[in-house]
Every structure is written in structure tokens, then in C-alpha cells.
Amino acid sequence: MRKNFKSLITSVVVLTALMPHHAQAQSIDYSSLQTMFGEPVTTGATGSPQRVSEAPVDMQIVTADDIRRTGARNIPEALRGVSGVNVSQTGREDYDIGIRGYNQAYSHNILVLVNGRQVYLDDYGYTNWASIPVQLTEIKQIEIVKGPNTALFGFNAADGVINIVTYNPLYDTVATVGGAVGTGDYRDAHVVDSVKVNDVVGVRISAGATAAKDFSDNVNASEPAGVFTDPSKQAINIDTLFQITPKSQFRVEASTSQAHESDMTAFSFLTNDRYDTNSVKTDYEADTPLGLVKATAYKNWLDTYFDGDIFNPGIAANVSNNVSVLQLADTFKIGVNNTFRIQGEYRHNVADGPVIGPVGAALQENIKSVSAMWDWRINDSWSWTNSWRIDSLDLARSGPLDPNVALLMTDNDFNRTITRPSYNSGLVWKATPVDTFRLNTASGLRMASLFDFGARITPVASVGPFPVTVAGNPNDDPTSVTSYEVGWDHKVKPIDGMFKADAFMEKTDDALPTGGNLAACPAALAGVLGPGCTSPGDAVVVASTNIGSSKAVGAEFELDGKIDKNWSWGVNDTVEKIFNHQENQAYNTLEQTPVNLTNVHLGYQNGPWETDAYVYYNTPFHEPEPTGSFLLAPQAATMPSHFNLSARAGYKINDSTTVAVTGESLQQQNSLTSTGLETARQVFLSLEHSF
Amino acid sequence: MLKFRKTVALMLMGAALCAPSLGSAQAGPMVTDKDLQVAVRAFSFVYGMPKGDITIEVVYDPDNASSQAEAQELGKLIGTSGGTFANRQVKAKIVPVAQMGGAGDKIAYITHGMQSKYDVMAQHATADKMLTFSTDFQCVDTQKCVMGVEADPAIKMEISRAASTASGLEFSQALKLMIKEVE
Numbered sequence: 116m117r118k119n120f121k122s123l124i125t126s127v128v129v130l131t132a133l134m135p136h137h138a139q140a141q142s143i144d145y146s147s148l149q150t151m152f153g154e155p156v157t158t159g160a161t162g163s164p165q166r167v168s169e170a171p172v173d174m175q176i177v178t179a180d181d182i183r184r185t186g187a188r189n190i191p192e193a194l195r196g197v198s199g200v201n202v203s204q205t206g207r208e209d210y211d212i213g214i215r216g217y218n219q220a221y222s223h224n225i226l227v228l229v230n231g232r233q234v235y236l237d238d239y240g241y242t243n244w245a246s247i248p249v250q251l252t253e254i255k256q257i258e259i260v261k262g263p264n265t266a267l268f269g270f271n272a273a274d275g276v277i278n279i280v281t282y283n284p285l286y287d288t289v290a291t292v293g294g295a296v297g298t299g300d301y302r303d304a305h306v307v308d309s310v311k312v313n314d315v316v317g318v319r320i321s322a323g324a325t326a327a328k329d330f331s332d333n334v335n336a337s338e339p340a341g342v343f344t345d346p347s348k349q350a351i352n353i354d355t356l357f358q359i360t361p362k363s364q365f366r367v368e369a370s371t372s373q374a375h376e377s378d379m380t381a382f383s384f385l386t387n388d389r390y391d392t393n394s395v396k397t398d399y400e401a402d403t404p405l406g407l408v409k410a411t412a413y414k415n416w417l418d419t420y421f422d423g424d425i426f427n428p429g430i431a432a433n434v435s436n437n438v439s440v441l442q443l444a445d446t447f448k449i450g451v452n453n454t455f456r457i458q459g460e461y462r463h464n465v466a467d468g469p470v471i472g473p474v475g476a477a478l479q480e481n482i483k484s485v486s487a488m489w490d491w492r493i494n495d496s497w498s499w500t501n502s503w504r505i506d507s508l509d510l511a512r513s514g515p516l517d518p519n520v521a522l523l524m525t526d527n528d529f530n531r532t533i534t535r536p537s538y539n540s541g542l543v544w545k546a547t548p549v550d551t552f553r554l555n556t557a558s559g560l561r562m563a564s565l566f567d568f569g570a571r572i573t574p575v576a577s578v579g580p581f582p583v584t585v586a587g588n589p590n591d592d593p594t595s596v597t598s599y600e601v602g603w604d605h606k607v608k609p610i611d612g613m614f615k616a617d618a619f620m621e622k623t624d625d626a627l628p629t630g631g632n633l634a635a636c637p638a639a640l641a642g643v644l645g646p647g648c649t650s651p652g653d654a655v656v657v658a659s660t661n662i663g664s665s666k667a668v669g670a671e672f673e674l675d676g677k678i679d680k681n682w683s684w685g686v687n688d689t690v691e692k693i694f695n696h697q698e699n700q701a702y703n704t705l706e707q708t709p710v711n712l713t714n715v716h717l718g719y720q721n722g723p724w725e726t727d728a729y730v731y732y733n734t735p736f737h738e739p740e741p742t743g744s745f746l747l748a749p750q751a752a753t754m755p756s757h758f759n760l761s762a763r764a765g766y767k768i769n770d771s772t773t774v775a776v777t778g779e780s781l782q783q784q785n786s787l788t789s790t791g792l793e794t795a796r797q798v799f800l801s802l803e804h805s806f
Numbered sequence: 807m808l809k810f811r812k813t814v815a816l817m818l819m820g821a822a823l824c825a826p827s828l829g830s831a832q833a834g835p836m837v838t839d840k841d842l843q844v845a846v847r848a849f850s851f852v853y854g855m856p857k858g859d860i861t862i863e864v865v866y867d868p869d870n871a872s873s874q875a876e877a878q879e880l881g882k883l884i885g886t887s888g889g890t891f892a893n894r895q896v897k898a899k900i901v902p903v904a905q906m907g908g909a910g911d912k913i914a915y916i917t918h919g920m921q922s923k924y925d926v927m928a929q930h931a932t933a934d935k936m937l938t939f940s941t942d943f944q945c946v947d948t949q950k951c952v953m954g955v956e957a958d959p960a961i962k963m964e965i966s967r968a969a970s971t972a973s974g975l976e977f978s979q980a981l982k983l984m985i986k987e988v989e
Contacts, residue, residue, distance in 0.1 A: 144850075148980065151847035151892075152961050156984070164980050168960075361853060407979040446979075451967065451987035492986070548959040608959070 171500040171541025186763030186777030198687035205379035205791025208346035214275030216708035221381035224274035238436040240564025248350035248370035263559020265537035266502035273561035285317030285356040295801035301327040330792040343377035344387035363401035406447025456488040476514030478569040519584040519654035549606035563591035612676025634658035709733040723767035840957035846892040851981040907934030916940040924950040
């Protein structure tokens with residue numbers, strides 16, 4: 116494969132060899148900067164390159180070593196141990212992740228990116244983790260920003276950002292092939308290879324495939340067994356970086372993925388779904404007299420196919436969603452103590468398909484944004500960073516409306532402009548060489564998804580002779596999140612470790628869970644559905660609605676360290692309490708936050724051996740019990756406190772080959788962790804070979 | 807209540823571990839292996855700086871015993887036949903300030919205690935377009951040295967714009983955005 120791949124890029128190489136090049140500085144090599152500073156370097160906090168210890172936000176980095184040592188077979192499992200991150204698993208490959216609470220099916224308040232490209236799916240407004248087209252072995256680090264960061268990344272970075280950063284094809288050589296087999300017919304295989312020519316072109320290509328049987332035990336007796344799609348996923352990713360001149364680089368990334376799985380939807384239905392994604396992204400970055408200039412353009416193509424949920428097979432809920440993004444940013448210094456970053460962004464988002472309306476219907480958003488960041492190094496100890504951003508969204512709809520949806524709205528209702536500001540402010544005090552204190556406030560936004568704005572699923576069911584339709588609501592307002600936070604990071608020299616403490620308060624307004632409330636029904640159903648049934652038509656309509664506000668107060672504590680050269684350990688604890696004011700929905704979807712999340716890690720490394728054990732614990736929380744009806748408000752099901760034991764033992768056969776045994780949910784055969792499928796104990800045997 | 811106790815216990819544990827290190831002072835040699843590793847890595851963020859083997863002139867003040875001692879110490883650290891630092895082969899050449907730059911070398915380490923010779927050193931560096939670096943940050947703060955580095959207790963780097971410009975050196979923007987610059 117390597118040989119074939121080399122021949123495929125021969126023409127590119129020949130052209131590149133003709134480019135002017137000579138021994139040169141590593142202008143934008145974040146890997147070398149990271150090695151030099153001895154800690155992760157990120158642009159994920161302010162857009163400007165920073166050492167993570169100096170970032171004016173609560174940020175955590177999961178490194179490639181961390182990922183390997185967890186033994187994780189997918190990205191969500193690699194994130195389980197991060198403080199304040201709540202990972203929920205409702206199927207073998209179906210995960211939802213929340214940061215600082217509010218996790219739910221189709222979790223939508225976290226913006227997920229790969230090298231800055233959004234992999235958050237705008238159609239239903241969430242992240243399908245299985246369709247992210249990167250292999251774990253090509254991930255350099257995963258950056259987790261806790262709290263709003265809309266001022267940098269725009270809409271949907273409301274509760275946090277997860278940016279998956281892959282290795283740089285020009286500076287990092289990754290060549291590995293591996294695979295695993297496991298219980299439940301699990302098998303995966305992946306290959307990553309890198310080619311570098313004359314220090315002016317670097318190419319990394321990856322491919323991988325995973326298949327398994329889904330968990331077989333189902334907590335919901337009403338849902339028949341054996342109807343769930345067994346999960347599978349395939350992905351290919353190509354990343355190429357050209358050093359055009361000593362001071363400029365051009366990067367092209369292209370990917371394709373396909374994922375099949377059973378999903379827990381926001382309506383508390385388990386569905387069988389397929390996600391096809393494609394993407395192309397280009398970046399041009401140059402070190403100029405005007406600063407570090409970066410121009411980015413990318414396009415995502417998404418097709419989501421719903422094979423029908425298990426209660427309502429045949430529902431036409433497919434959707435196609437294309438997103439095109441242009442970004443232009445300049446990061447520069449004025450004087451020696453003031454760094455600025457200005458950015459403009461344009462985004463075009465269009466969706467069509469049965470979920471939007473009859474043939475010919477389309478929903479589109481055009482978003483224009485400007486943002487600015489100012490980082491003021493007040494003196495050697497103090498710095499103050501401020502970011503502001505304004506996003507302006509123009510919503511429009513074209514094509515025919517479903518007649519039942521037309522009971523509530525016309526196309527004109529979609530002609531709407533939503534303009535919102537957001538900000539981040541962080542004061543950092545490096546009190547001593549080993550102590551850093553942070554004071555932050557931020558305001559972030561989550562825009563309604565295309566589904567929330569303009570869905571049309573009909574008929575999903577019927578009440579007597581009346582069909583039930585699910586509709587969007589163009590009048591949905593963005594959810595806003597405002598946070599206040601104080602943090603302390605302390606390097607603990609005696610244990611070669613770090614202590615971190617953060618206390619935070621977050622206020623969420625106009626919360627907007629994906630899902631719906633009764634919006635219209637014929638008067639004949641007043642006795643069945645309630646006194647609000649006065650609509651003139653003969654259909655029942657359920658529509659998306661802002662549901663109220665919520666406050667979260669909490670704290671995170673984290674301590675890690677090493678004992679001798681061989682032992683490493685870590686413990687973190689997140690305590691959080693939610694206070695809700697919910698107006699419009701019977702089931703309180705804002706309640707799904709455990710009061711306490713605790714993670715413990717113990718690792719041992721000696722010669723060829725590497726062993727790690729992880730315990731993840733959460734206190735009870737609520738989840739909606741699936742009802743099988745779009746009309747019946749789900750009842751709260753209490754998920755008991757739960758601890759999850761995972762472990763990995765790896766052995767290096769030689770310098771390039773490692774064999775490992777990994778176990779997940781080892782504590783018992785089946786665990787009740789959500790109202791989805793029970794999580795089964797899993798054991799994997801994996802082999803990884805570098806070449 | 808149990809959760810509260812656990813939380814408090816974690817806080818106390820953290821605070822207890824922190825207490826001994828607050829106010830701790832750095833001790834030991836003036837330039838360490840780690841300092842040199844950081845400096846050598848930083849050289850690759852200077853445009854036009856050749857890759858491959860490098861020779862560092864270790865510059866001392868013949869009138870200052872501690873400066874001479876530090877030069878000898880660094881010479882030993884690098885080794886008589888050179889050593890590998892940050893994946894690059896590095897050789898050291900110990901020279902008094904008056905002979906600095908004479909052999910066409912482009913990088914110089916400036917020892918501590920050279921305040922009285924800063925101007926002479928800077929004249930040589932400017933004339934020979936040299937990158938001067940030191941763990942003596944006073945040399946950078948007074949615009950005489952190009953770069954200051956320190957690896958412990960935390961990595962610290964500082965660049966003098968005036969000294970860089972005088973030596974015709976240009977650092978990458980990415981690096982400059984991450985460190986302290988002085989005018």
C-alpha cells in the first residue's frame with residue numbers, strides 16, 4: 116500500500132521538488148514548539164498559539180500517550196477520564212458527551228472540531244462520534260475547552276469545545292498498522308502512513324474500519340430485541356501540507372466516512388441510522404509583516420439516513436446537509452505586550468430532504484461573523500485576554516411546506532435574521548513559577564439546529580384519525596450560556612505532577628433541547644391531549660420550543676503525579692448542582708446531570724510493559740424513559756450510581772510492535788448506564804505495528 | 807455530606823502538596839543541559855539559521871572569574887568533542903569576549919557577570935550577525951543579548967527586538983506570539 120501510495124503522489128512530489136526551498140526555520144511547527152516548551156501548545160483557546168498552562172480558559176489536553184494508555188477503541192472512550200466531561204453510552208458506538216452537565220441524547224452544546232473543521236452536525240445539532248473520519252493513532256492531542264468559547268469558534272461552542280488535532284504531515288511522521296478483535300464480534304483494522312519529500316511536502320493518509328454486534332440486552336422491555344443495527348464504520352482521511360515558501364504553508368485535508376449504528380435520539384427513540392460524510396478543507400498560513408495570517412475554506416457534505424425507529428418504521432427523516440465555511444484571520448502584535456487577532460467568517464448551510472419538507476423544499480442559513488481578540492501581557496505575572504464576536508444569521512426557506520406544518524407557519528416566517536454577540540474574558544496571574552490563577556467570564560451561544568428550525572416529519576403516528584407531525588419552529592431563539600469561573604493550577608514538584616481546582620457558575624437561558632412540545636391539535640382531541648387543542652386543521656403538530664433557563668454551580672479538582680519512573684496516577688472529581696426553571700416541557704431535560712463524577716487512574720510502565728487501570732464513577736441522574744410516542748412526554752427514569760472499570764495491559768514485543776489486552780466495563784457483565792442499551796463487558800486483543 | 811468531605815479532603819491534599827514548593831528558589835549551575843536543549847530547539851525558529859551541526863561560542867569576560875568558570879562548566883557540559891542536544895550535534899568553543907565572532911560562528915552563549923563587557927559583546931554580535939543567548943536575563947533586558955532561556959522551574963524565553971534587529975535575525979511569528987519580547 117505504501118508503495119502504491121507513493122506512486123500516486125509522484126506528480127505532486129515532482130512539482131514540489133521544483134519549488135524554491137532551502138534549509139529554513141520551522142515557521143509554524145506547533146509540534147516543535149510543544150517539544151521545546153515541554154507542554155502542549157494550542158491555538159484552541161484564543162486562536163493565537165499558546166502554551167496550555169498560559170491559556171486564559173479551563174483547558175485540558177488528552178495526548179496521544181493518554182489515548183494509547185486508555186486502550187480506547189474510539190474517541191469518546193478516550194475522553195471518559197477528563198474531569199468535568201460526562202460520557203454517556205446508549206449503544207455500542209452511540210455516545211453522547213456533555214461538558215459541565217446537560218448531557219443528553221443528541222447532546223448539542225459541545226462544538227466538536229477536527230483541526231478546526233466542524234464535525235458537529237448541523238442538521239440535528241449534535242455530534243455523531245462514529246462518523247469522525249480520523250484514526251486514534253493519527254491524533255496528536257484532543258483539546259477540551261470547558262465553558263463557552265463562542266467568541267472564538269462561533270455558534271454551538273456553548274458549553275465547551277472539543278478540538279481533535281491530528282499530527283502535522285510535514286513535521287510528524289506516523290506510520291502504523293494495527294487492529295483488534297474483541298467480545299461481541301468486535302473487530303477493527305486501521306493503517307496510517309506518512310510520506311515526506313524534501314521538507315516541503317508532507318502527506319499523511321489513514322484508513323480504518325470497525326464492526327461489531329450491538330449490545331444485546333435492552334433495559335426497555337417494550338423494545339423488541341434483535342432490531343438494532345449492528346454498528347460499523349469506515350473512514351479514509353488524507354492530509355497534505357506544502358511548504359510553499361519558508362514563511363508560508365498550504366494544507367489540504369480530505370475525508371470520507373460512513374457509519375451505521377443504533378442511536379438514542381433526542382425524542383428518546385432508539386433508531387437505526389446511517390451517516391455518510393465527506394469533507395475537503397484547505398488552509399493557507401503565512402508569517403507576514405502584518406502578522407500570522409490564516410485563510411481557511413472547507414466544505415462538509417452530510418447525508419443522514421434513518422432506517423426508521425423501532426416503533427415507527429418507515430418514517431422519512433433523512434436529510435442532506437452541506438456546510439461551506441470561509442475564514443480569514445490575522446494574529447499580530449502591537450508593541451511587545453499586546454497581541455491581537457481579528458477574524459472574519461462566512462458560513463453557508465443548506466439542508467434538504469424529507470425531514471425538511473416535500474420534494475423541492477430547502478432550508479438555508481447564511482452566517483456572517485466578525486471577531487477580535489486582545490491579549491494584554493500586563494507584566495511578567497499578569498495577563499488579560501478579551502475576545503468578542505458578533506454572529507449574524509440569515510434564515511431562509513424555499514419550496515413547498517407540508518400541509519400540516521402550514522397550520523403553524525408559512526415560508527415567510529423563516530425570513531429571519533438573528534444577530535447575537537458573545538465574549539470571553541480571562542485574567543491570568545502567574546503568582547509563582549509553579550502557580551497560575553485564572554478568573555474567567557464568558558458568554559456563548561447555541562443556535563437552533565436546522566431540524567429545530569425547519570423539520571417536517573410526517574406522519575410519525577396518529578391519534579385516532581388525526582396524523583401526528585413533528586415540525587420545526589423558525590421562532591426558536593439561540594440558547595445563551597454565561598459562565599463565571601475561578602481556577603488554580605499548581606505544579607507539584609515533589610510528585611512531578613499537577614493540581615488543578617476550578618469553581619464555576621453557568622447560567623443557561625432559552626434552553627433548547629432537540630425534541631418538541633404539542634403545538635397544534637384539532638379541537639376534537641381536547642379531551643385527549645388537553646385544553647390547548649383549538650387548531651383549525653385536522654392534524655396534531657409537535658414543534659421545537661425554547662423551554663426555560665437553568666443554573667449550574669460546580670467545582671472540579673484534579674491531582675496527578677508520578678511515583679519513581681514507573682508509576683503514574685491521577686484522580687479528579689467534579690461536583691455540580693443544577694437549578695432549573697423550565698416552562699414548556701413536561702419532562703425536565705435539564706436534569707440529566709450527576710451531582711458527582713469521579714475518575715481514578717493508576718498506571719505502571721516498566722521496560723516493555725505498560726499497564727493502566729481506570730475507574731469512572733457517577734452518582735445517580737435522570738434520563739427520559741423511551742415512550743415510543745412523539746406525543747407522550749417521557750417519564751424520568753433514574754439511572755443508579757455507577758462505576759466503570761477499564762484496564763489495559765500492553766507489551767512491546769520489539770521497538771515497533773505492541774500487543775495489548777484491554778477491558779471496558781469490566782465490573783460486571785451488563786451495566787445500566789442509560790435508558791438505551793445496557794453496556795456490556797468488553798475485552799479486546801489488539802496489535803499495533805509501526806513501520 | 808460524604809461528597810463534601812471528599813471534596814474538602816481533595817482540596818486539603820492539594821494544598822498540602824503545594825505548600826512546600828511555594829517560594830522555592832532555583833539552585834545549581836548557571837546553565838544546565840535542559841537550558842541548552844531549549845535554546846537549541848529555539849534556534850530552529852530563526853529564519854535563515856542553518857540546520858545541522860552548530861558551533862556555539864561560549865563567551866566569557868577574562869576579568870571575571872565566575873564568568874570564566876561558567877564558560878568552563880558549559881564547555882564540560884557540551885564535551886570536548888561536542889554533544890547532542892535536541893537532536894543536533896553541538897560543539898563548544900570557549901572564547902574571551904574580545905575574540906568573539908572571529909571564526910565566523912553565528913551563535914554565542916554569553917556567560918553571567920559580563921555587564922561591564924556588554925557593549926563590546928554587542929558590537930561583536932552586531933558586526934558578525936550573531937545570535938547571542940544567555941541564562942542571564944539582564945543581558946536581554948538591557949537589549950545586549952538576543953535571547954534569554956531558562957528551563958527550570960518552568961521554561962522561560964525572552965527575545966530582545968533591538969538585539970535581534972541589530973544582528974539581522976528574524977524569529978518566527980508563532981514563537982514570538984508565545985514568549986516575552988522586550989523592545
